[in-house]
Structures are given as structure tokens and as C-alpha cells.
Amino acid sequence: MLRTLLLAAALFAFPASALAHSCPAEMAAIDAALETASLSEDDKAKVMELRARGEAEHQAGNHDASMATLGEAKALLGI
Numbered sequence: 001m002l003r004t005l006l007l008a009a010a011l012f013a014f015p016a017s018a019l020a021h022s023c024p025a026e027m028a029a030i031d032a033a034l035e036t037a038s039l040s041e042d043d044k045a046k047v048m049e050l051r052a053r054g055e056a057e058h059q060a061g062n063h064d065a066s067m068a069t070l071g072e073a074k075a076l077l078g079i
Contacts, residue, residue, distance in 0.1 A: 023058040
């Protein structure tokens with residue numbers, strides 16, 4: 001019984017943890033959108049700065065901050 005409950009809890013927790021660390025997918029989306037974006041040079045520089053900061057936060061293990069920063073970049077890109 002206990003093993004079944006633990007297995008069920010692990011299966012429910014797995015999808016949440018997989019979505020919590022989707023920073024690389026967000027960075028890839030930003031990179032793809034930057035190739036065709038029609039932004040001003042200032043906005044493009046801001047997106048690139050936010051993308052770099054988001055990657056640094058991801059590498060430091062601060063995934064919540066990374067997702068927020070990458071979200072700002074995506075908003076500027078309109079994605």
C-alpha cells in the first residue's frame with residue numbers, strides 16, 4: 001500500500017517538475033523569434049540582454065527568476 005502511494009505521488013510530481021525547468025525551451029523560442037523579428041535595435045539589444053540574463057539565472061539554478069526574465073524577453077518579441 002505504501003509503495004503504491006509513493007509511486008502515485010512520484011508520477012504526479014514528475015510532470016510538474018518537468019515543466020518547472022523549461023528554461024532551455026524558452027531560450028530556443030527566443031532565439032528562433034529573434035531571427036525574423038522586426039524590432040528596433042534598442043529592443044533587439046534589450047531582448048538579447050534579457051535572454052543572456054535568463055540563461056545565467058538558469059545555469060545558477062534560479063529557474064523561477066530565469067522564467068520571469070525569459071518571459072520579459074518573449075513579451076518584447078510578441079511571442
